[in-house]
Amino acid sequence: MQGLIEQHTGPLVSARQVTEGFNSEISVVINDSTFVKGLRTDHPRAWTQERERQINPYVRHVTAPLRWSRTEDGWDLNGFDFLDGRAASYKPSSPDLQPIAAMMIQWPTAPDGVELKQASQRWSAYSDRPELFDGAWLSHTDWSPGNVLITGDRAYMLDWAWPTRGARWIDPACWVVWLIAEGHHPAHAEARAARVQAFAAAPDLAVTAFARAQAAMWEDIAENAPHPALDSAATTWVGHRTA
Structure with missing residues (x-):
């Protein structure tokens, strides 16, 4: 998975888990610039990843903009701008x-x-x-x-x-x-x-x-x-x- 993420973020310098507010198997801030949220593709709520991709263009002014997404190797990942707050x-x-x-x-x-x-x-x-x-x-x-x-x-x-x-x-x-x-x-x-x-x-x-x-x-x-x-x-x- 690290390789998938690095294709979008560049080399992994830092990674820290986010433990509040997200119902995901992966919630991690990469290099203090990208928030990656993900579920396995066989997860019962995996469809929520696509739903968030669909909604993001309409709410980018009030949420973190989605920059990339990737579905590969059994994972569905969304990469957002990291908002420090x-x-x-x-x-x-x-x-x-x-x-x-x-x-x-x-x-x-x-x-x-x-x-x-x-x-x-x-x-x-x-x-x-x-x-x-x-x-x-x-x-x-x-x-x-x-x-x-x-x-x-x-x-x-x-x-x-x-x-x-x-x-x-x-x-x-x-x-x-x-x-x-x-x-x-x-x-x-x-x-x-x-x-x-x-x-x-x-x-x-x-x-x-x-x-x-x-x-x-x-x-x-x-x-x-x-x-x-x-x-x-x-x-x-x-x-x-x-x-």
């Missing part, structure tokens, strides 16, 4: 919250040439009104802080392997649950998300239905949730919206 903090006092909201404003419409699930499909098992979540916009949906990189005064969204087509307010709504889990009062979390105009203008009925869907989802997958408080945070959000 740190994982975001969602704490109430965090200075990262403003650049994250500013980043979300730049989300594009979902590309027609890429097959994506609609949000109604994504959450159909958790809502009796999933059609309220549909739309034409690209949504990332996985707001684990490890996927949000802070570099200087900018935020970048990484790991676009599981994008969804939905309403423009979906991602700010997903973020609300994480904010509550990190200590925000639900009203304050919604106020943060409302800095994205699409969320501020979203129909109350749709957002409340989505909050219920999030609560049902996080309850269902609580044992495997990436944050122990997501289940209770989503339930707290529903309580706030229905009080």
